Amino acid sequence: MKALRYHGARDVRYESMDDPTPQSDRDAIVQVTACSICGSDLHIYHGHGFSEDLGFCVGHEAVGEVVEVGRGVQRLKVGDKVMLPAAVGCGRCRSCLSGVIQTCENGQGACYGLSARLQGSQAEAVRVPAADMNAVPVPDGVSMDQALMMTDALATAWFGARNAEVRPGASVAVIGLGPIGLMAVESAYVMGAHVVYAIDPLPARRALAEEAGAIALHPDEALARVREDTKGRGLDCVIEAVGGEATVDAALRLVRPRGVVSVIGVQQAKRFAFPLERAFGAGLTFRVGTCSVPEELPALFPLVRSGRLRPEKYISHRLPLSDGPEAYRLFESREAGALKMVLTPG
Amino acid sequence: MKALRYHGARDVRYESMDDPTPQSDRDAIVQVTACSICGSDLHIYHGHGFSEDLGFCVGHEAVGEVVEVGRGVQRLKVGDKVMLPAAVGCGRCRSCLSGVIQTCENGQGACYGLSARLQGSQAEAVRVPAADMNAVPVPDGVSMDQALMMTDALATAWFGARNAEVRPGASVAVIGLGPIGLMAVESAYVMGAHVVYAIDPLPARRALAEEAGAIALHPDEALARVREDTKGRGLDCVIEAVGGEATVDAALRLVRPRGVVSVIGVQQAKRFAFPLERAFGAGLTFRVGTCSVPEELPALFPLVRSGRLRPEKYISHRLPLSDGPEAYRLFESREAGALKMVLTPG
Amino acid sequence: MKALRYHGARDVRYESMDDPTPQSDRDAIVQVTACSICGSDLHIYHGHGFSEDLGFCVGHEAVGEVVEVGRGVQRLKVGDKVMLPAAVGCGRCRSCLSGVIQTCENGQGACYGLSARLQGSQAEAVRVPAADMNAVPVPDGVSMDQALMMTDALATAWFGARNAEVRPGASVAVIGLGPIGLMAVESAYVMGAHVVYAIDPLPARRALAEEAGAIALHPDEALARVREDTKGRGLDCVIEAVGGEATVDAALRLVRPRGVVSVIGVQQAKRFAFPLERAFGAGLTFRVGTCSVPEELPALFPLVRSGRLRPEKYISHRLPLSDGPEAYRLFESREAGALKMVLTPG
Amino acid sequence: MKALRYHGARDVRYESMDDPTPQSDRDAIVQVTACSICGSDLHIYHGHGFSEDLGFCVGHEAVGEVVEVGRGVQRLKVGDKVMLPAAVGCGRCRSCLSGVIQTCENGQGACYGLSARLQGSQAEAVRVPAADMNAVPVPDGVSMDQALMMTDALATAWFGARNAEVRPGASVAVIGLGPIGLMAVESAYVMGAHVVYAIDPLPARRALAEEAGAIALHPDEALARVREDTKGRGLDCVIEAVGGEATVDAALRLVRPRGVVSVIGVQQAKRFAFPLERAFGAGLTFRVGTCSVPEELPALFPLVRSGRLRPEKYISHRLPLSDGPEAYRLFESREAGALKMVLTPG
Known part of the structure; x- marks a missing residue:
């Protein structure tokens, strides 16, 4: 073959x-x-x-x-x-x-x-x-294109938002707007986020996030804007969908005390300089990992079939x-x- | 005065x-x-x-x-x-x-x-x-009209959906489409429902539920339609927003095994003939009660301010x-x- | 054979x-x-x-x-x-x-x-x-006697306590002290109950519950004693392990506002006169059903093997x-x- | 004064x-x-x-x-x-x-x-x-000694176990057996742990942990023993109660895939070399922070009053x-x- x-x-x-x-x-x-x-x-x-x-x-x-x-x-x-x-x-x-x-x-x-x-x-x-x-x-009502997107990308995006503990009413940031990041934006809204900040250097990708309802920001402006909007507190949930040390560090700066950072970008750095002292004062949850696709499908199938995703x-x-x-x-x-x-x- | x-x-x-x-x-x-x-x-x-x-x-x-x-x-x-x-x-x-x-x-x-x-x-x-x-x-960004709606009606609707354990991907029914029922439909979607069946005898109210994205049904057709759509299983979550014995009973027929019925309609009947044997076989959760408005406001304020509700x-x-x-x-x-x-x- | x-x-x-x-x-x-x-x-x-x-x-x-x-x-x-x-x-x-x-x-x-x-x-x-x-x-470290007890009785008792949402620090009652009720007492303690009231008319069964650490009560005295101990509020969680209408009704009287009643006694009455008005004011969760044994085993095997149960x-x-x-x-x-x-x- | x-x-x-x-x-x-x-x-x-x-x-x-x-x-x-x-x-x-x-x-x-x-x-x-x-x-039934222990130490220990998501049936390790670590051992058992490994270099402290039911281990032997007992998988929950980089790293080695590490030892190191690649493959939750004592008291008061803690x-x-x-x-x-x-x- x-x-x-x-x-x-x-x-x-x-x-x-x-x-x-x-x-x-x-x-x-x-x-x-x-x-x-x-x-x-x-x-x-x-x-x-x-x-x-x-x-x-x-x-x-x-x-x-x-x-x-x-x-x-x-x-x-x-x-x-x-x-x-x-x-x-x-x-x-x-x-x-x-x-x-x-x-x-x-x-x-x-x-x-x-x-x-x-x-x-x-x-x-x-x-x-x-x-x-x-x-x-592939169940009735799900197209082969949709199924293909669920073999990894959508399942990972959804898992990333779940791992970030996005609850109805939450404030969220997604760092990195490749297909997974963009679908993490959509996932966060389906889970009830009241606002999603979508962060990426590429204008075309930011435009897509805006179409999905997000406030799109360049990485250079993100921290200042979030601090202003939240009176210095930070966001409930931050999803890192890049896989880099700088973006993980940014995620840990954007999150509020007692908030959650969810890292889904594939990580190749063996070690990361985790800001332990700062996290200790704030009380943070830091969650890293890959999804298991079958675990996500029971929620995703009906949401895709109904057109919500x-x-x-x-x-x-x-x-x-x-x-x-x-x-x-x-x-x-x-x-x-x-x-x-x-x-x-x- | x-x-x-x-x-x-x-x-x-x-x-x-x-x-x-x-x-x-x-x-x-x-x-x-x-x-x-x-x-x-x-x-x-x-x-x-x-x-x-x-x-x-x-x-x-x-x-x-x-x-x-x-x-x-x-x-x-x-x-x-x-x-x-x-x-x-x-x-x-x-x-x-x-x-x-x-x-x-x-x-x-x-x-x-x-x-x-x-x-x-x-x-x-x-x-x-x-x-x-x-x-x-009343916080900045929330109008007095919105605040008035939150003194009871929206808070009760939201609480009703929370009590029904509406999760992302859930299937939901709301029985009774007064203001609270209609807002329960919207709340269920914000919490990630993939489908909401909205049930009321009044066509005008059903029309409003359809505008909110629901599948609107007359009470006489609801059970048959839900059974057909779910291959006989029933729905994950049912919210009763009427306050009558017949509607509570209908809720218990619409729900799937291991599902949740949430009653928020104000009940004046002292006793209700609860279908104990059927519930035992299915394994149901039956939740009844009124909301405490201050408990719901931390989620509602940002959702109203951002226009999601x-x-x-x-x-x-x-x-x-x-x-x-x-x-x-x-x-x-x-x-x-x-x-x-x-x-x-x- | x-x-x-x-x-x-x-x-x-x-x-x-x-x-x-x-x-x-x-x-x-x-x-x-x-x-x-x-x-x-x-x-x-x-x-x-x-x-x-x-x-x-x-x-x-x-x-x-x-x-x-x-x-x-x-x-x-x-x-x-x-x-x-x-x-x-x-x-x-x-x-x-x-x-x-x-x-x-x-x-x-x-x-x-x-x-x-x-x-x-x-x-x-x-x-x-x-x-x-x-x-x-049957896994290593679990005896055939223990395994036999887990085919239904212990799994049901454990499920009953889970369904009652027994959390660390909770106050609990168990109504009916057959083998399942007695193991529900033990399950509640393993889940962190600070007190378990064990209710049965038979003195010999009450004595076994006392050995397990419970406060054992005759049904005739239970409500008055619980009200006194809780300043009239009632208990966080009540488990009904009998299967009768009177005991389900007693469970609904013993529970506090916003508390949970879990019915695991096998019910043969088709209908039960549920106190809807009272439940509405208090805000109750009423959960009825049978366990699925395989669902309970991942927690039970290590607890039995280690001797906690x-x-x-x-x-x-x-x-x-x-x-x-x-x-x-x-x-x-x-x-x-x-x-x-x-x-x-x- | x-x-x-x-x-x-x-x-x-x-x-x-x-x-x-x-x-x-x-x-x-x-x-x-x-x-x-x-x-x-x-x-x-x-x-x-x-x-x-x-x-x-x-x-x-x-x-x-x-x-x-x-x-x-x-x-x-x-x-x-x-x-x-x-x-x-x-x-x-x-x-x-x-x-x-x-x-x-x-x-x-x-x-x-x-x-x-x-x-x-x-x-x-x-x-x-x-x-x-x-x-x-200080409520009735709680002594001033007990209250003193709850102003920080017991509340922190309990919070640490909560942050580790200790569930009934869980396997747990506690690293560091000062008063907080020892009470974290007890807290984990109250929450339903089936086993707690208690790790400290001091024999006298290990002896106290054994009295509390734990398997006490010297740090040098802990990883090998846990791997053997769990067939290489690791533990559900690990609580770090020391405040050092080596012990945080040990915690991350002891935990199983999809497990939780909870750090409660006061951290003074600004940064920690977090094993990002390993965590990504395993899917870990890493939680760091100090407790808010008033948040823990509603569970602790009855547990102390009843003698469970x-x-x-x-x-x-x-x-x-x-x-x-x-x-x-x-x-x-x-x-x-x-x-x-x-x-x-x-």
């Missing part, structure tokens, strides 16, 4: 590779109908990936159709339309059955497309381990999978309003 | 009565600039009130200006614009200081305008006991206080789209 | 019946090593059961060893020691996979031993549908299964300190 | 100073009957205090009797037995009235005995600002206030089992 394979920094190629095959009777093979590029794929693209492997297929956001199921697969059948959450669990332990991969009792949580261990889904087909858990049928509007480009290398280049450049890049095989 | 006084069933008169005077140095006198009629005032109007008294001034929704404060009043001064929450607390105990009157440790919670014990506020002026707690300064749009009529008797008649009739009737002294 | 079969009021017989066989490849057959009698079995014994069937095998509390598994069973094998939660779910839907049977999306929740539809477990062997979910391996001490009698009819008679009589009656096949 | 005054590193003297006098009509003067030394007083004692002032009176834990009240004090009278929470709020804003000083809307939160701005309470008498809020009558047992020494300098020396040395040092004026 054809797939996007990683060969080193800024070297992602559209190439042939072996068709995926089941490795256990609980696996399924899914023919990809659409896949997309995540901000965290850029870490790999920049040569700062999560393994030393070369030649593996990248990508962890995909939807498609089941074309083969093992004998032990009980809840899926060939022909089912499915979405593939970015990370997979063992599908057997109580934690995974409840939808939380991070606390998998068998320690088998893994993300597609980070190494040769679990090939990615920017490809014509992909192997899905423990498919009963890890391939989710419209993740598909952040799809900015659609290209054939064969143009994957160009899509990466464009996404990295942030040119042409690049937000979510969707790639279509075949 | 002039006031609306209760003299028996359907006999509310605009008459003179003694000016209010402080009874303790913690009291304040507030000159009423606007007051309004609540659905629960109709219980009194119908002769099914909460005491045997005659001649007392009715009403418990008012805003105005402080014209006199006792020596022990520390946080108010003459000239302050204030709203008067419908019920008053002792203002000394830990519960009242935290804003919850129902658990007043001194058992002093009381509502205006139910008897001669605490005269009502459909008057030119009103005595406010423990005024530091019971008269709330617009209670003032449910003001249907404005009349001089001297037309109070006509206002009661019109409100009772539900004619002319009567929703919130605002009365202005002087 | 031999089993206890129901033939009418007070007519449970130790008889032969067909050996259980798998009805689906997801079923397992479990050889029962111990089973026990639940208070709700007495409803059937009294001829007020849940079906019109005769001749079916009763009982829903059992532990044993897996002796046969269908091809579709993935997480169990022959020889596993298992406990059988009283009610079974479909084991496929998201709700059942999360452990909550009441909201089974396939509507397949059912309890053993209520009718011929799902034969009971007071028998030498029992068929377990969807065995991956419905037969739970010792359910096995409420086993009062051990008899051979062949003495089942005598065990029912003794349990019904409440003689000889009868609490949990354990029956051993073979 | 006589008081303990700070004159530089390890130079606390028992000296005369001016009697305290009211600075506002909302102040009260309290004659101190007992005061005590907190671990955080050692920061000052070591010359690493929170101001450059010299000569001020130290200490922030005291109980006593009201001897003078301003005209604006409404809820206290001369002769009342009171406890003085370590930090004071404005007593006027909604946050302070609800008991949370950290979010005081007037920014007036302050701790006794950190500088000349608010003199300490290791003295014969102390001025209490906004006394209606900041002097708490016995803070007084951690009083190790009682000396006259005139021996204050010796008490500091002894407490610093940790000799003679020094835990809570109580000083008595007069």
